[in-house]
Amino acid sequence: MERLTSVNGAFPARVLAARLHSEGLDPELRGAIDSPYLLTVGEMARVDVYVPADQLEDARYVMLVDEVDAACEGDTLLRERRAPAWLLRVVLAMVILGTVAPILRLLTRW
Numbered sequence: 001m002e003r004l005t006s007v008n009g010a011f012p013a014r015v016l017a018a019r020l021h022s023e024g025l026d027p028e029l030r031g032a033i034d035s036p037y038l039l040t041v042g043e044m045a046r047v048d049v050y051v052p053a054d055q056l057e058d059a060r061y062v063m064l065v066d067e068v069d070a071a072c073e074g075d076t077l078l079r080e081r082r083a084p085a086w087l088l089r090v091v092l093a094m095v096i097l098g099t100v101a102p103i104l105r106l107l108t109r110w
Contacts, residue, residue, distance in 0.1 A: 001028060001050040004059050010034070013047035016063075023062050025055045 004020075004027070007013045013029050020027040031047040051059045 002053045002056045004049045004051050004056065005063065006031075006046050006048050008042075008045045008047070010047060013049060016049055019066065020049075020051065020059055020062060023058070025051055025059050025062070027051050027059070 005016075007016060010033050013031075013033060017027040017029055028050045029047055030050060032045050033047050037044065
């Protein structure tokens with residue numbers, strides 16, 4: 001068995017192991033996987049992910065593909081979540097009117 005990577009916490013380790021297993025690899029988790037302390041930071045939370053030596057390159061390739069997909073997906077989500085320009089203008093106009101209107105109202109009373 002060769003160490004592929006280390007992650008912090010049992011949940012990310014199990015997600016990574018499930019992803020590798022779905023690709024036909026045989027991962028093994030070692031470390032704080034069933035720790036009663038449930039730490040998610042630092043050395044006490046480290047979980048090492050091991051794969052057989054003959055599957056190491058395939059596992060690295062799977063991790064690389066996942067990182068590239070996550071990076072591309074992040075760009076797409078940012079572009080999709082961007083508000084249209086007209087909506088920003090309407091909100092800005094409402095904020096300006098909401099602050100200027102009370103001031104004008106006070107000035108007209110004097």
